[in-house]
Amino acid sequence: MSSEATAAIAAASSQTGNQVIDEKFAGSMCFxxxxxxxxxxxxxxxxxxxxxxxxxxxxxxxTLMPVLESWAKKEQHPSSFMALRTRYLDEALDQRDPNIRQIVLLGAGLDARAYRLESLRGAHVLEIDQSDRIFAHKQQVMDELEAPLIAAKHDCIVADLLEASWEKKLLDSGFDPTIPTFWAMEGLLMYLDRESNITLLQTIDSLSASGSALWADMSGEVMLKQAELKLLKAVDSLKDAEARQGLLSHGEDD
Incomplete structure (x- = not known):
């Protein structure tokens, strides 16, 4: 992260509001x-x-700390997986081919890499998420912090990855299919069923120029059953039926 970003946060940390946002919105897994x-x-x-x-x-x-504190009593170091996953993607972006200057973050949520990763300086970062409220909240906070953008260009695209329209929205936002792209799907695939994953990957392949790269993760069944799924239920992010159909249908062997 740049020193400018650190200074901006330190200067503005007391300016952001302390009001509690509504529980349904806060219960979003990205929070x-x-x-x-x-x-x-x-x-x-x-x-x-x-x-x-x-x-x-x-x-x-x-809203969320009591949930995490309760989970921490049952699971040792519950945030370790998220920290490792974040570090893994950070390093993948840092170590990518320097010729890749177009980055697409699918299911971006509250990702702030466009503001904190020095390796994205000069890059075009495009984020896709289905929630306009998430993007609006993120932009409001960044504006309050007066956070400097590291990426040369940053676009947030509201689109549902289960609908074919996301491809057009991406292209309309300045995505260039003729240059290499780094695609990142952090914490995304496990929420989709097998058919949707295949369709999504096929679309990405069709949009990828030679030299493109793809980063993705998939939670294993043991991890979902023993840890993360408990948290998902605790914050009521998913219904049990959806969890059985989607989350637990994939794993290390799929």
Whole structure:
């Protein structure tokens, strides 16, 4: 993260509001994941440094901290997986082919890499998420912080990845299919069924120029049953039937 971003956060940290946002909105899984990044970033032995995670989740913290604290009593170091996943993608972006200057984050949520990763300087970062409220909240917080953008260009696209229209929306936002792209699907695939995953990957393939790269993760069945699924139920992000149909239909062997 740049020194300019650190200074901006320090200067504006007392300006962001402390009101509690509504529970349904706060219960979105991206708030839970971002709060975990905030907790990890506050550790002295942290492996991830995301100074934007705390202000992005400040209003949701009163709603979500009791859930995380309860989960922590049952699971040892519950935020470790999220920290490792974040670090893994951070390093993948840092170490990508320097010729790749177009980055697409699918299911971006409250991702702030366009503001904190120095390796994205000069890049065009396009984020896709189905929630306009998530993007509006993120932009409001960044505006309040007067956070400097590291990426040369940053576009947030509201689109449902299960609908064919997301491809057109991406192209209309300045995506160039003739140059290499780094595609990132962090914490996304496990929420989609097999057919939707295949369709999504086929679309990405059709949009990818030679030299493109793809990063994705898939939670294993054991992890979902023993840890993350419990948290999903706790924040009421998914109904049990949806969890059985989607989350547990994939794993290490799929």
């Amino acid at each position: 839970v994941v971002t709060l975990m990044r905030a907790l990890e970033s506050a550790r002295e032995d942290r492996i991830v440094s995301d100074p934007f995670a705390e202000p992005l989740t400040r209003k949701a913290r009163p």
